[in-house]
Amino acid sequence: MIKIENLYKEFENNNDKLLAVKNLNLEIKRGEIYGIIGLSGAGKSTLIRCLNRLEEPTKGRIIIDDINITALDKESLRITRKEIGMIFQHFNLLAQKNVYDNIAFSLKLSKMNKEKIDKRVDELLKYVGLEDKKYAYPSKLSGGQKQRVAIARAIANNPKVLLSDEGTSALDPQTTKSILSLLNRIKKEMGITIVMITHQMEVVKEICDKVAIMEGGEIIEANTVENIFREPQTKTAHKFISSMQTDVEEEVINPDDFKGKIVRLSFLGETAKEPFISQIVRRFYINVNILSGNINKLQSSNVGHLIVEFTGDDKEVEKALNYLKNNDVNVEVI
């Protein structure tokens, strides 16, 4: 659906050159919610803005639904953009227009007739749950309501792709959840492919199917969300996972404070149902001390984490770890 090939974006500012995106390759399948996570300055916003060429790529190719976006002339680009909806961190609603006119905006741009516009706007209002706000002005809406209007506006033209540039970053956790579930519904019911830029791992965990981690303009790790949670390869990925509220205990645990071996175990899906801890305690001559644990509910399954201390004979501990590894538990010595 979306293919990014060798993408470069360079900014020039008074002879100062900044490579915001370097040699980036990514493939996003139809109907997926693809998260792109990174710290600020990682180049993720530049990347998503290259997808509809709000930012002109310096080099490389972007193909969306078999259309080579990078090769389009201005007029064809303008028309193609109607197929790519976008939502923003600060909603970007027209402050002088009411909810109805904001949602009707893209339809009016396409010169749809009034009757059709009325019908479509009513449909969309119902879909995002704002029927009673039809004639309200943005200044009277809460952040979540504003983003709902922005989403309705973005999908009004039935786009194939929806880009979200930090679409939930300005919202509180509860509102974020409700916006995410709306996006999830859009993906499921309308089959729209969604690309989400975010710096919140919670967003990725909640609705993304796949995730790419960006740092210094490059993708340093990309995988399904389950795999990233289970076996993060890079330090940054680790940090993002442990930055989530449920994981704060990990920060507090300092391996030097313990005599035994501190190990982080990750269980995915089915493995989470097996009583591994009691099994290893029975099979091997070791003691297991559970220091912290949590379960992350992902879009498709659950990933459980345990931080445990193994004490006992080194050989026995080694055997226990191998046993766990052989049973699909991800083991990582801290």
Place this chain on the structure above:
Amino acid sequence: MANLVIPSLIETLYMVFFSTLFSLILGFPLGILMVVTEKGNIWPKPKLNQILNSIINILRSFPFLILMIVIYPLSTLIVGKSIGTTATIVPLSVAAAPFVARIIESSIKEVDKGVVELSLSMGATIPQIITKVLIPEAMPSIILGITLTIINIIGYSAMAGAIGGGGLGDLAIRYGYYRFETNILIVSVIVIIIMVQSIQFIGNTLSAKINKK
């Protein structure tokens, strides 16, 4: 006294109305052009932007009285005479147009860049962005700008009166100053003050009323 003040008031209103109208016709598109042709904006034309900028600055540097004298021949060309109320409309409009351009420029620049970006992401054309986004979003500020313009033109028109333009300024100078009829001078000034006050009041009210922000 009323038979002196009322015709002068009507002359002033006539001058101010048409000068505002023509200065808007000249200055409004210029102001918009100043914004959209800027580097990094929706229709970047840096050269054109620079030229327009210089023209506006030059016109604005002229003292109004000098500009009027320079432009009076143009009045002869357009309205057939170089003296009187109708003739004054030409230099008034030309003098106020660059002012209007700056006012419109700064109003349009207040519009959140995000909504422009959004419009681009939705495939809006440049004319659509100007007419459906920039102008409507800037409207409360534009109305205040137009109010300021009208008040400025009232001031200019009083000056124009001094060199044969008619209106309240003319009346104040001829009767009040040259003939020492102070009461006419005072009344003329009071009428001008009332005009300015009411226009500012109407402008503020209107702007606040349409502003949904």
